[in-house]
Amino acid sequence: GENVEQHPSTLSVQEGDSAVIKCTYSDSASNYFPWYKQELGKRPQLIIDIRSNVGEKKDQRIAVTLNKTAKHFSLHITETQPEDSAVYFCAASMDQAGTALIFGKGTTLSVSS
Amino acid sequence: DVKVTQSSRYLVKRTGEKVFLECVQDMDHENMFWYRQDPGLGLRLIYFSYDVKMKEKGDIPEGYSVSREKKERFSLILESASTNQTSMYLCASSLIYGTSGSYEQYFGPGTRLTVT
Numbered sequence: 001g002e003n004v005e006q007h008p009s010t011l012s013v014q015e016g017d018s019a020v021i022k023c024t025y026s027d028s029a030s031n032y033f034p035w036y037k038q039e040l041g042k043r044p045q046l047i048i049d050i051r052s053n054v055g056e057k058k059d060q061r062i063a064v065t066l067n068k069t070a071k072h073f074s075l076h077i078t079e080t081q082p083e084d085s086a087v088y089f090c091a092a093s094m095d096q097a098g099t100a101l102i103f104g105k106g107t108t109l110s111v112s113s
Numbered sequence: 114d115v116k117v118t119q120s121s122r123y124l125v126k127r128t129g130e131k132v133f134l135e136c137v138q139d140m141d142h143e144n145m146f147w148y149r150q151d152p153g154l155g156l157r158l159i160y161f162s163y164d165v166k167m168k169e170k171g172d173i174p175e176g177y178s179v180s181r182e183k184k185e186r187f188s189l190i191l192e193s194a195s196t197n198q199t200s201m202y203l204c205a206s207s208l209i210y211g212t213s214g215s216y217e218q219y220f221g222p223g224t225r226l227t228v229t
Contacts, residue, residue, distance in 0.1 A: 001172070009153075032216060043203065043220040044156070051214050089155055099144050099163070099207060099216055100171065105155040 002027045004092050006104025013080050015113045023090035023104050024072040030092040033066060033073045034101070039086045047088075048075070080111045116140070117221040119204055125227045132191040134224050136204030143209035145187035146171075146218065147179060150201040162187055163209060194228045201225050 003026040013019050025033075034049035050057045050064045050073065057064050061080075066073040077084055087108050091101040120135035136145065146161040148171075158171030160179040168179050176198060180188040187206075191198055202225075205218040 006155075034215075034217070043222055045220070046215070046217045049215050049217070091156075093216070099209070100146075100158060100161055100169070101156075101218065102158065102172065103148075103156040105153060 002102040004102050004104040006090050010108045012110045015111055017080055019077045019080050021075045021088055021107045025092040029094045032093040034091050035075050036089045037086045082111050082113050085111045117206055117219050119221040119224050121224050123225050126194050130194050132194045134189040134202055136187045137185055138206040142206035144207045146205040147189045148203045196228050199228045
């Protein structure tokens with residue numbers, strides 16, 4: 001089955017710096033790649049997602065890139081702010097509806113001011 | 114606003130007890146999911162359902178079963194609770210066809226289950 005590896009497990013940056021989180025997946029049939037953010041004590045929330053027919057997607061300070069050949073995708077956060085501090089999860093899905101997600105183990109991002 | 118609710122925020126049960134975790138969503142979503150979340154292990158899919166009375170195994174179904182008798186309600190059952198099932202359990206729901214290529218899952222607040 002699908003396996004998703006996520007790195008790094010922890011990431012500390014200064015406010016204003018950029019942060020990059022990387023994920024690799026094992027099954028080339030995967031076609032949907034969302035990223036979820038979970039603040040302390042709260043539920044995960046979708047922040048951005050990308051389908052396999054798109055190489056890059058941006059939404060303000062966040063962007064996701066996908067390299068299908070290498071089977072990896074990355075989350076980029078620019079101009080980080082303290083409120084970006086959270087656990088970030090990548091995920092991959094193989095089914096046609098993009099529903100059954102396999103998540104990475106998460107990256108704890110700390111942004112210090 | 115999508116609302117996914119779970120029956121309990123905290124639950125303490127004894128080893129061997131039968132445990133029911135309930136999840137309800139109010140947005141007429143077809144898909145519902147149960148995950149467990151453990152530190153350092155991320156979110157692991159236990160079971161999911163595409164429709165009423167339908168269920169599919171996720172990555173870690175052993176020791177669990179599910180029930181979906183109504184579209185809005187998805188129950189997770191621990192037939193005989195064990196200490197290694199102590200965890201945070203998260204329910205989620207989503208539309209089966211998504212919107213604009215996105216299949217966003219909306220999560221409930223979680224149930225922290227302790228089995229002693």
